[in-house]
Amino acid sequence: MDFGSDGEGLSLAGRYFLDEIKECKNCAFVPSSSSNTMDIFAIIVLIFVLVSSISASSNAAVVTENFNVVDYGAAGDGTTDDSQAFLKAWKATCNTATGIPTVIIPERKTFLVNPTVFSGSCKARRIDFLLLGSIVAPTSPSTWKGLDPSQWLAFSGVSGLNITGSGRIDGRGDDCVSIGDYTSDIKIDHVNCGPGHDIPDRSTLLVIYSIGSLGRGGNSVQVEKIYVNNVNFTRTTNGARIKTWQVGTGFVRGVTFENLKFTEVENPIIIDQNYCSVRGACKELKIVCLSKQTGVHISNVTYNELFGTSNTDVAINLNCSRSVACTGIKLQSIQLTSVKSGQKITSNCNNAHGIASGVIKPNSCLSK
Ligand SMILES: *[C@@H]1O[C@H](CO)[C@@H](O)[C@H](O)[C@H]1NC(C)=O
Ligand SMILES: *[C@@H]1O[C@H](CO)[C@@H](O)[C@H](O)[C@H]1NC(C)=O
Ligand SMILES: *[C@@H]1O[C@H](CO)[C@@H](O)[C@H](O)[C@H]1NC(C)=O
Ligand SMILES: *[C@@H]1O[C@H](CO)[C@@H](O)[C@H](O)[C@H]1NC(C)=O
Numbered sequence: 001m002d003f004g005s006d007g008e009g010l011s012l013a014g015r016y017f018l019d020e021i022k023e024c025k026n027c028a029f030v031p032s033s034s035s036n037t038m039d040i041f042a043i044i045v046l047i048f049v050l051v052s053s054i055s056a057s058s059n060a061a062v063v064t065e066n067f068n069v070v071d072y073g074a075a076g077d078g079t080t081d082d083s084q085a086f087l088k089a090w091k092a093t094c095n096t097a098t099g100i101p102t103v104i105i106p107e108r109k110t111f112l113v114n115p116t117v118f119s120g121s122c123k124a125r126r127i128d129f130l131l132l133g134s135i136v137a138p139t140s141p142s143t144w145k146g147l148d149p150s151q152w153l154a155f156s157g158v159s160g161l162n163i164t165g166s167g168r169i170d171g172r173g174d175d176c177v178s179i180g181d182y183t184s185d186i187k188i189d190h191v192n193c194g195p196g197h198d199i200p201d202r203s204t205l206l207v208i209y210s211i212g213s214l215g216r217g218g219n220s221v222q223v224e225k226i227y228v229n230n231v232n233f234t235r236t237t238n239g240a241r242i243k244t245w246q247v248g249t250g251f252v253r254g255v256t257f258e259n260l261k262f263t264e265v266e267n268p269i270i271i272d273q274n275y276c277s278v279r280g281a282c283k284e285l286k287i288v289c290l291s292k293q294t295g296v297h298i299s300n301v302t303y304n305e306l307f308g309t310s311n312t313d314v315a316i317n318l319n320c321s322r323s324v325a326c327t328g329i330k331l332q333s334i335q336l337t338s339v340k341s342g343q344k345i346t347s348n349c350n351n352a353h354g355i356a357s358g359v360i361k362p363n364s365c366l367s368k
Contacts, residue, residue: 064128067093068104069111076109078136083114094122094158105167107132113153114138120158127158131165179223188228193236221250221296230259233308239268240303244296244321253299253328262308264339269303271352273321295321300328301354307335315362316347329354335361 067089070076074085086103093101101124105111113135137152155161179186221244233239240257262268273295298320315336320326329352338345349365356364 064099065093065096065101066104067096067101068106070106070109074109074111076106076111076133078110078112078134080112081114082111083116086111086113086116087118090118093127094118094120094124097123100124100126100128102128102130105129105131105133105135105165107167109133111135112138115152115154117154117156118158119156122158124160126160126162129161129163129165131163131167134168179226182222183226184222184224186226188226189230191231193231193233221245221248221252223250223252224254226255228255228257228260232261232263233265233268234263235265235311237266238270239265240306241267241270241272242298242301243270243272244298248296251297251299252301253297255300256302256304257306258302258304260306260308262306262310262336264309264311266311267314267317268308268310268336269306269316269318269334271298271301271318271320271326273298273324273326274319295324297324298326298329301326302330302332303334304330304332306333308337309339310336310345311339313338313343313345314348315345316365318347318349318352318365320349320351322351325351325353327353329366331356331360331364331366333358333360335359337361 069082069085069089072085072088072092074080074082074089076082089103093103111133114137135153228240239262240260242252242255244252257269260268315338316331316334318326318329331354336345345362347362347365349367352366353368354366355368356366
C-alpha cells in the first residue's frame with residue numbers, strides 16, 4: 001500500500017478500541033509510478049501476501065460476505081469520484097452482523113476517493129478491508145476545498161478492523177500511519193515509509209494526538225499497546241514519532257518500536273509534546289497552551305534495535321511535556337549516524353526518564 005494525503009494517509013481514531021489493524025507479511029517497497037510528483041509526497045507500501053484464501057472448512061464455517069466497491073457503483077477509472085460507492089459498500093459491510101464482512105477494492109483499478117470517514121460502530125466484531133487495487137486522493141488542491149485535508153481516509157469508532165492487501169494508497173501525503181486519540185492494540189508490521197525526499201515536513205510513521213477532541217471541549221487521549229515492527233524509513237521527515245497536544249490530558253503507554261531502519265531521516269526518534277499548532281487551533285488555544293499545566297503522560301515506550309542515518313544533528317529528540325514527564329522510556333540497541341560522514345549527532349531529552357541498555361549512539365540522555 002502506498003499512503004499519502006495532506007494530513008494523514010490513513011487515520012485511525014475511535015472512541016471504540018481498534019482490535020486489529022492489519023497485519024502485513026512479506027511486504028516490499030514499490031516506488032510510486034506516478035509522474036505527477038505533486039501528488040505523492042509520502043509513500044508507504046505494504047504488500048500483503050494473502051496466503052490463505054478465506055474458505056470455510058466443513059464444520060467451522062466462518063461465512064465471509066464480500067462487499068465489492070464496484071458493485072456499489074465505483075468506476076475505478078482514476079478520475080470518477082468513487083467516494084459515495086465506497087461509503088455505500090462500507091455501510092453494507094458495517095451493517096452485516098455475521099462472519100467477517102469484507103470490503104473489497106479490486107485489483108487493476110484505481111479509485112479516486114475524496115476525504116472520507118468510515119464510521120462505526122459496526123455490527124460485526126471483525127471487519128476486513130481488502131485492498132487489492134489503488135486508491136488515490138484528488139490531485140488538485142482545489143478539490144479539497146471545504147473538505148478536511150487533515151484526514152483523508154479515516155476509520156472512526158470501528159473495532160476489529162483488519163486492513164490488508166497488496167494494493168496502494170496514493171495521495172498528497174503527510175503521515176504514513178497516524179493513530180488517533182482513543183486507540184489500543186494496534187500492530188503495525190512490515191511497512192516501508194517514504195521516500196519523502198524533497199518535500200519538507202512530510203512523512204512519519206506514528207503520530208498520536210487528540211485532534212478529534214478539539215472543539216468538543218476536551219483533549220483527552222488514551223492510547224496503549226501499540227506495536228511497530230520492521231519498518232524502513234527512507235528520506236522521511238520523521239521516523240518513530242509520538243506527538244501530543246500540549247494541552248492534552250490522558251496517556252500514551254505501552255508503545256514499542258522495534259527493528260526500524262532509517263535512511264537519511266530528519267528526526268529518526270522523536271517525542272514532541274510541545275505541539276499546539278494545527279488548523280488555527282494554536283491561535284484559539286494560545287492562552288491555554290502557555291498557561292495550563294496539562295500534558296499527556298507518556299510512559300513505557302520502548303525503542304529496540306533501531307539503526308540508520310540521521311539528516312539532522314539531533315537524532316534522538318525526546319522533548320516531553322514540561323508539566324508531565326515521560327517515564328519508563330527504554331532505549332535498547334540504537335545505532336544512528338549522521339548522513340554526513342564525520343558529523344557528530346546528539347540526543348536531546350527534556351523531562352524524559354527511563355533506562356538505556358546495549359549500545360546507544362548517540363549517547364542516551366535519559367534521566368533516571
Ligand atoms: C487480516 O486478514 C488477513 C487476510 O484475511 C489474514 O491473513 C490475517 O491473519 C488477518 N489479521 C488478523 C490480525 O486477523
Ligand atoms: C527493510 O530493508 C531491509 C534491507 O535493508 C530488508 O531486509 C527488509 O525486508 C526491509 N523491510 C521491509 C518492511 O521491506
Ligand atoms: C509496557 O508495555 C508492554 C507492551 O504493551 C507491556 O507488555 C508491558 O506489560 C508494559 N509494562 C508496564 C510496566 O506497564
Ligand atoms: C522542544 O520543544 C520546545 C517547545 O516547543 C522547543 O522550543 C525546542 O526547540 C524543542 N527542542 C528540540 C531539541 O527540538
